[in-house]
């Protein structure tokens with residue numbers, strides 16, 4: 213199962229949801245989990261490791277693939293070298309990102325590239341792959357193409373509405389199955405309720421996307437999220453209901 217955590221808007225909780233889900237699933241099963249950091253900001257990589265540039269990253273694999281997509285030995289070798297086990301976990305691995313990924317557009321890759329690379333490296337043999345897609349359109353498109361299910365985080369702001377709709381439209385074009393829309397920083401205001409009602413309607417009007425979990429309960433505004441120290445394996449209590457729900461749905 214490959215889940216892409218995507219939204220075209222920055223700062224809506226992609227890294228928060230990806231890392232929480234990776235940590236939660238790794239703690240609750242013995243199965244092997246791979247967190248793919250596909251964001252040049254290295255959000256997910258730097259939660260588990262220092263923010264130092266790694267020797268090998270997903271960018272090197274993309275570059276190798278762009279040079280010759282049939283050189284499966286080199287592509288697979290680099291993909292494997294870019295994966296590091298997270299400290300404090302026996303079964304959580306991170307495919308690290310690099311700031312160089314900001315130059316991805318120049319490589320002229322097809323939307324299928326990441327899907328292909330995951331297959332070449334046999335990363336589909338991990339029990340669960342979670343991709344933090346970042347916001348670069350070419351990469352978001354590759355992540356949605358590569359995934360079995362899409363998980364869309366969003367925040368309760370006006371600016372989030374347009375890009376979230378664009379993400380849903382892209383999922384529709386790619387015929388991706390959607391796990392759910394997961395709101396973060398939800399409060400009890402009238403405004404928040406109105407936004408959620410609006411999203412519930414959009415979900416209702418797009419049944420073709422599958423929406424296994426629909427509009428999720430989400431993660432309320434919380435200071436512990438900001439301070440969450442996932443390296444030590446502590447999942448903030450406010451995030452537990454949504455993580456449990458996703459985990460249950462995955463049937464691992």
Ligand SMILES: Nc1ncnc2c1ncn2[C@@H]1O[C@H](COP(=O)(O)OP(=O)(O)OP(=O)(O)O)[C@@H](O)[C@H]1O
Pocket residue numbers: 221222223224225226227228229251253255346347396397398431432433434435437438439
């Ligand atoms: N429930 C919450 N309560 C309070 N703060 C939150 C909550 N969820 C996420 N945040 C904070 O919001 C910020 C943005 O979240 P995050 O980094 O996960 O977004 P992102 O989509 O990955 O951003 P980017 O596009 O920059 O990679 C972070 O500082 C995060 O700690």
Ligand SMILES: [Mg+2]
Pocket residue numbers: 226227228251253255256344346
């Ligand atoms: Mg991020």
